[in-house]
Amino acid sequence: MSLKIAKQSRINGKHIKHSANTKLVSVIERETTFLVKSKTPFISAVKQIQRSLDKFNKKINKKSTNKYQGGDYKKVKYIVVKGMGKAMEKTLSLGVHFEENYKVDVFTGSVEVLDEFKINENASDSEDEDDEETIYKKRMVSYVELRIWLQRE
Amino acid sequence: MPPKGNINAKKAKLYNSRTIRTQLSDPSFTEKEKLNIADFLRAREFEISSFERSQLNTKYASSTRVFQNLPRTMRRRTASHNVKRIPSRLRSRALREMQNSTNGVPPKKKRSRGRQIYELQVRRKLLKCSSLLKKVGGLPNDKVYGNSNIRSKIQELTKQIKELESSDKERKPLNNEVGSYDNTGINAYASRPRGNIKYYKRQKENVWLPTHIWHAKRFHLIKQHGYQIPQSPTQKCFKSMNRQNKKGAVIFDTSYYDTIIVEIKGEEEYKSLLLNITKYKKRLPDSFLNGTKTYNNWIYLGDETNKVGKAMIYSNLSINKILVRVYPSLFLSVFEYLKSKVQNYFSESNIYDCRYSLGSIDLCGPQAIPAISKVLHIVKDQNPASLKVWKFLASSNDSGIVPVGTTIAFEIWDPRLWKKPTRVPPPQMNTEFTINDLVVSLNEGNCDGINKTSIEHLLSSEGRTASYKDQLSIKAISKEFNKVSPLTNSIQHKEVAPSRIPVLVSKIGQNKWTIIVPWYWVLPIWISAVHVRQVLPGGLKQLHQFNFESLNPTFPHDFPFLADGWFANEALGKLNEAKYSKLKKSSVNTARPDFEDPDLFSPFNCDWTAIRNFVFLRKLSKKSVEDLAKNEPTYVRHIEETVHRELNSLHDIKQQSKEISNIYTGTTPLPIPIALYNKNIEFHAAFVAGSYEIENLVAVANKQLPVIQIAIELVNKGTISDGARLYFAGTGAEPIPPKLDHFYTAGFATSGAYNLSEGHATAIGLIRADVKLQSNHNFLFIRNIGKTTFHLAKFHEI
Numbered sequence: 001m002s003l004k005i006a007k008q009s010r011i012n013g014k015h016i017k018h019s020a021n022t023k024l025v026s027v028i029e030r031e032t033t034f035l036v037k038s039k040t041p042f043i044s045a046v047k048q049i050q051r052s053l054d055k056f057n058k059k060i061n062k063k064s065t066n067k068y069q070g071g072d073y074k075k076v077k078y079i080v081v082k083g084m085g086k087a088m089e090k091t092l093s094l095g096v097h098f099e100e101n102y103k104v105d106v107f108t109g110s111v112e113v114l115d116e117f118k119i120n121e122n123a124s125d126s127e128d129e130d131d132e133e134t135i136y137k138k139r140m141v142s143y144v145e146l147r148i149w150l151q152r153e
Numbered sequence: 154m155p156p157k158g159n160i161n162a163k164k165a166k167l168y169n170s171r172t173i174r175t176q177l178s179d180p181s182f183t184e185k186e187k188l189n190i191a192d193f194l195r196a197r198e199f200e201i202s203s204f205e206r207s208q209l210n211t212k213y214a215s216s217t218r219v220f221q222n223l224p225r226t227m228r229r230r231t232a233s234h235n236v237k238r239i240p241s242r243l244r245s246r247a248l249r250e251m252q253n254s255t256n257g258v259p260p261k262k263k264r265s266r267g268r269q270i271y272e273l274q275v276r277r278k279l280l281k282c283s284s285l286l287k288k289v290g291g292l293p294n295d296k297v298y299g300n301s302n303i304r305s306k307i308q309e310l311t312k313q314i315k316e317l318e319s320s321d322k323e324r325k326p327l328n329n330e331v332g333s334y335d336n337t338g339i340n341a342y343a344s345r346p347r348g349n350i351k352y353y354k355r356q357k358e359n360v361w362l363p364t365h366i367w368h369a370k371r372f373h374l375i376k377q378h379g380y381q382i383p384q385s386p387t388q389k390c391f392k393s394m395n396r397q398n399k400k401g402a403v404i405f406d407t408s409y410y411d412t413i414i415v416e417i418k419g420e421e422e423y424k425s426l427l428l429n430i431t432k433y434k435k436r437l438p439d440s441f442l443n444g445t446k447t448y449n450n451w452i453y454l455g456d457e458t459n460k461v462g463k464a465m466i467y468s469n470l471s472i473n474k475i476l477v478r479v480y481p482s483l484f485l486s487v488f489e490y491l492k493s494k495v496q497n498y499f500s501e502s503n504i505y506d507c508r509y510s511l512g513s514i515d516l517c518g519p520q521a522i523p524a525i526s527k528v529l530h531i532v533k534d535q536n537p538a539s540l541k542v543w544k545f546l547a548s549s550n551d552s553g554i555v556p557v558g559t560t561i562a563f564e565i566w567d568p569r570l571w572k573k574p575t576r577v578p579p580p581q582m583n584t585e586f587t588i589n590d591l592v593v594s595l596n597e598g599n600c601d602g603i604n605k606t607s608i609e610h611l612l613s614s615e616g617r618t619a620s621y622k623d624q625l626s627i628k629a630i631s632k633e634f635n636k637v638s639p640l641t642n643s644i645q646h647k648e649v650a651p652s653r654i655p656v657l658v659s660k661i662g663q664n665k666w667t668i669i670v671p672w673y674w675v676l677p678i679w680i681s682a683v684h685v686r687q688v689l690p691g692g693l694k695q696l697h698q699f700n701f702e703s704l705n706p707t708f709p710h711d712f713p714f715l716a717d718g719w720f721a722n723e724a725l726g727k728l729n730e731a732k733y734s735k736l737k738k739s740s741v742n743t744a745r746p747d748f749e750d751p752d753l754f755s756p757f758n759c760d761w762t763a764i765r766n767f768v769f770l771r772k773l774s775k776k777s778v779e780d781l782a783k784n785e786p787t788y789v790r791h792i793e794e795t796v797h798r799e800l801n802s803l804h805d806i807k808q809q810s811k812e813i814s815n816i817y818t819g820t821t822p823l824p825i826p827i828a829l830y831n832k833n834i835e836f837h838a839a840f841v842a843g844s845y846e847i848e849n850l851v852a853v854a855n856k857q858l859p860v861i862q863i864a865i866e867l868v869n870k871g872t873i874s875d876g877a878r879l880y881f882a883g884t885g886a887e888p889i890p891p892k893l894d895h896f897y898t899a900g901f902a903t904s905g906a907y908n909l910s911e912g913h914a915t916a917i918g919l920i921r922a923d924v925k926l927q928s929n930h931n932f933l934f935i936r937n938i939g940k941t942t943f944h945l946a947k948f949h950e951i
Contacts, residue, residue, distance in 0.1 A: 019552040022588045024523055030400075114554055114589045134556065136593045 338506035726758030774800035873905030
């Protein structure tokens with residue numbers, strides 16, 4: 001039944017997907033969050049996450065003026081890795097990868113995204129252009145969040 | 154270019170220069186190949202430490218002055234002789250270095266004597282007089298700016314001051330002490346702003362933007378379209394600007410964009426004008442007509458085919474006003490067209506030239522609105538909807554979610570009344586209503602972010618003048634701050650500076666906003682905005698860079714089918730040719746492709762004339778390219794003793810193409826050889842189908858080749874440079890590499906480079922309409938000028 005309704009209400013038009021990242025983030029949040037896309041290659045994700053974990057490790061980051069050990073960075077407890085929709089599986093495999101050496105927490109949830117539909121986009125006739133219409137629809141998407149706990153020592 | 158040497162030999166030489174030979178016969182080798190490291194190091198301890206020290210020594214020896222240790226962002230112009238340009242912690246060292254310079258102690262300043270000192274005194278008096286005139290609320294008249302000598306200028310100024318002092322306050326031309334006034338031309342061109350009397354001679358030809366002096370210290374400027382426009386920061390910034398555009402915000406002073414306001418009382422006439430100049434043909438969307446959204450697209454002058462460029466149009470039917478904002482090179486044609494339209498209307502209609510009365514600031518990047526909102530402090534008693542929209546936008550990261558055209562209008566306080574950038578309080582945290590809901594309601598027209606009084610003030614001369622009332626000088630503001638505790642961030646605005654500044658904020662493109670304000674308020678906003686942490690200032694080059702990185706064309710370079718773009722293309726060709734002709738004969742390889750015969754097919758710009766000639770001459774010959782290629786070049790044979798040459802081989806076509814511009818003797822100038830493809834035009838449709846006819850040589854010179862604008866991305870590694878040639882990749886399912894002959898060129902890349910956002914080379918270009926529409930795949934081949942390699946590339950229409 002629900003499938004049938006979904007089929008009837010399908011919108012014909014160009015579908016533009018918008019990012020779910022609409023919140024303003026601080027510099028520290030940006031540095032300690034890694035967003036997995038369906039395009040992200042697995043190994044490059046591993047390397048990038050490992051690099052941000054290493055920054056906080058005194059044994060690896062031996063700089064005398066290590067900003068990651070003081071100020072607001074001191075309060076950081078874990079690196080957040082998020083993936084939604086198709087990228088969830090990849091995110092979870094990243095979690096499994098890091099579980100060997102780090103403590104990893106997994107959270108699930110859903111986020112709201114906005115879809116934009118452009119109707120009559122392809123019609124380049126001047127008469128049709130007047131009727132060009134944009135429809136916005138909200139949609140909920142599942143996501144998983146990993147918290148990879150830092151090892152500072 | 155001289156031929157390259159043996160690459161392998163070069164590599165080997167470089168490799169050898171970096172290898173250090175090792176010593177294997179050392180007493181530290183205990184056995185045959187085992188090294189006792191502790192022993193080995195102990196023996197060389199002194200050498201290693203002195204080696205390290207010498208490395209540091211050489212590093213510091215090369216930087217002889219203290220400011221050379223500073224990071225580039227902290228370096229300032231003239232730091233070598235002006236200690237105030239160096240951070241105070243390094244100043245004493247800088248002073249010491251200046252004393253010990255090779256010249257010894259800096260020489261004493263020469264004292265002026267006699268006539269010189271008199272001239273200086275007179276000039277000082279002139280400046281004093283002009284500032285006094287400003288203070289009593291007057292502007293220097295034409296005589297002061299004329300060709301008279303300084304003494305008569307002073308006399309004129311003192312005369313004006315006396316007159317103003319005796320007259321009553323109401324009749325004074327200025328309502329402030331800083332010289333701000335509204336300079337609008339009613340049904341005529343506005344007069345150029347002359348600026349401060351000290352610098353007026355420099356502004357005679359090219360108008361200074363409100364932020365000129367700020368930019369002159371930090372930017373390269375170019376003189377274009379009657380303005381001095383900031384081109385690019387003096388510092389290297391290609392990568393940092395890309396990063397800033399992805400994460401932060403970049404601001405531009407775009408006051409050089411020209412603004413026109415049209416006032417039409419009759420509703421029918423109002424609508425017909427809008428239908429005439431916009432892409433809409435029958436019905437105008439309500440959101441555009443009533444001013445909740447702006448139009449950011451082509452502007453048409455006259456008929457449907459006459460697109461002159463892209464413009465921003467804001468219309469507000471309730472106050473009967475239309476604002477048109479165009480690139481300065483389009484101003485004259487748009488103004489004259491609108492003026493002729495307005496004069497034909499019966500109802501009370503006027504056109505205002507607001508070039509020098511409305512300024513604007515453009516913003517790029519996802520943090521554009523959050524960053525600028527720290528400076529624009531809204532007056533509280535406003536339309537609650539505009540306040541709400543503003544708060545939501547100020548507290549969210551715009552990753553393209555807000556639709557293009559979204560517009561808000563409100564009034565703000567003088568931004569200089571706040572010492573530091575201050576965040577807008579976030580909207581009430583209501584989990585039900587999010588930015589997504591806001592976008593939906595903006596789209597449905599349920600949310601009107603326009604404050605009517607503020608838009609009325611912005612679009613009328615009286616309103617703008619009222620906003621300048623008692624505008625404070627920097628001195629007056631610091632006096633006010635001295636009265637309060639040094640810890641206070643803002644001073645009581647209503648009592649100190651009652652002026653309210655009308656502002657229009659609109660999203661004019663993906664990732665791009667503009668703020669339109671009265672001309673003399675641009676500078677205060679700019680000075681406050683550059684103090685915001687997320688913000689970097691940019692110039693024309695950065696606008697081009699951002700457009701390029703998001704695969705959008707830039708006006709005028711990427712629009713050679715428009716008059717301005719064609720002019721830019723021709724100018725570029727001349728510059729490149731002049732540069733090439735100055736090269737040493739020994740360093741020029743005339744045998745490399747494209748440089749063999751510059752007259753036939755120019756390697757210096759996008760030579761559309763040649764392509765157009767090749768295509769239409771082949772049509773005139775009524776033979777296919779393959780047939781023509783089979784025939785060997787022969788002696789010239791003319792048809793019935795005319796200039797028309799028999800076209801039997803490719804050689805014939807090439808020779809005829811060279812002569813074609815000489816053959817044409819008509820009085821009207823030849824049209825641009827290309828036009829943007831439009832399937833509703835009969836010739837264009839026939840051209841794509843191949844069913845068109847070319848009658849004679851004059852038709853060849855007069856017909857325009859239909860082209861399509863495309864974005865190109867390389868499939869594999871490689872580079873694209875400006876003016877690279879595009880080649881047809883065959884009609885089959887798989888792309889086939891083309892032959893290296895001008896005859897097969899299908900188009901040009903107008904801007905091409907490495908794209909930092911994409912991670913490979915991309916380009917914006919134009920391609921023949923028939924090639925684009927006949928290929929079954931989205932591939933083409935691209936070749937840089939003077940090179941023989943073809944790169945496979947993907948393309949899509951813009």
